[in-house]
Amino acid sequence: MKNIDYTMYYVTDEDLLSSNHTLETSVQDAILGGCTMIQLREKHSSTLDFYNKAIKIKAICDKYNIPLIINDRIDVALAINADGVHLGQDDMPLDIARKIMGDGKIIGISTATLDEALIAQQGGADYVGVGAMYSTNTKTDANLTTINELTKIKNNLKIPVVAIGGINLDTIPALKPAQIDGVAIVSAISMQEDTVSATRKLKNTFLKQYQTKGVIFDIDGTLLETMNIWDNVLLNLMNTLNISYTEDEIQKIWNMGFAELAQFSIKKFKLDMSVKEFWQLIKKLSVEEYKNSKIHLKKGAKKLLEYLKEKGVKLAIATALCKEQYEIVLTKTGIIDYFDIIASSVDLKMEKSDRQIFDYIAKNLQVPNKNLIFFEDDINSSTGAKLAGLKLCIVSNKKYNGNSKFDALIDYKIDDFENKLIYDEIIVEKN
């Protein structure tokens, strides 16, 4: 299966746009509002217009790393190197489309019944769009599908299932029994003036139907107020190696992983050491610092852990610290026993920017990815969680400048764990 987050799938229609928008601003704002996938569906465009629009929309999607699917037109999809195509029951047959597009491209198929969906899966579709769920002015010739049929499709398919047709803030809650992978929306996004906030509301309303069954925390800067400790580690590192980073570099360092910092430093200061040796030195200095410093939990962290444990929510850690480091801090703060699994990206040789570590945690916790939420202070380390389809809550950390090309991936933002939003919205208790 390709690494795609189907949660919020915006399907365009330039004719429906609110007057303050162009196709480009509407797509860009939908992405900034958290839309995870775009389909260019322009039924009244000439080939040339469709192609030109596709080029422009592709540039926006590429900027934000959002997949672009082209409706109906395999030729346009290939011409602009889109991520895939969406085909209906009356469009190009799936087997022929696959031959033309190749295995690397996404092919979505419209289905209204379980039989159609099974045929699409069998034929190698990457996902199915199921609907119309509700009658809609956007496509008046679509047959209607019931929630019961949608639920049967989701329960019998291995590939992702998205619902389409009349999906809006009022209809989303009714989709809950099906526990589908995402919603495809035209008018409830394109007709809105404030596309960013409309998309965010739709997405959060949809995400609420996935009860939080597991919570994953990052350690440094998220669960623990340890960033001052890392100031000292950096100081000690500079003293030990007799090097000095500029103020500007120090700002950037907080957004780097250990390996990137090692490569950058070795090159800049022509250090006679390997990345591994550099990492060993950081590890030694940080272990010393962790041992000798007072370590504080982020405000409200202990209360939240207790609350989640009491509710039977599974708890995990995803950290770039190795065992030697995380054992000290989690033990010192008295929280190590709360966690069902502690996954170290260094020890597991996985990257937090890759979905593998989150799939690994989900499998170990036996919790589906959509029922997991990841709390992290560094958005650059959060891309893996989003690729794996997890909810993402960014916990502010003064070291992080909050301006990343990945900002569009954030579902929720909080300053600390005392924020009421966690209990009222992010981890929704009632089911």
Ligand SMILES: Cc1ncc(COP(=O)(O)OP(=O)(O)O)c(N)n1
């Ligand atoms: C995600 C998604 N699902 C269904 C459709 C409908 O496709 P189709 O039946 O081919 O109708 P048109 O969109 O081409 O009018 C879709 N586009 N996207």
Ligand SMILES: Cc1ncsc1CCOP(=O)(O)O
């Ligand atoms: C393309 C499509 N396929 C089935 S319904 C539909 C239109 C969905 O539009 P809207 O989200 O405005 O109801």
Ligand SMILES: [Mg+2]
């Ligand atoms: Mg079609």
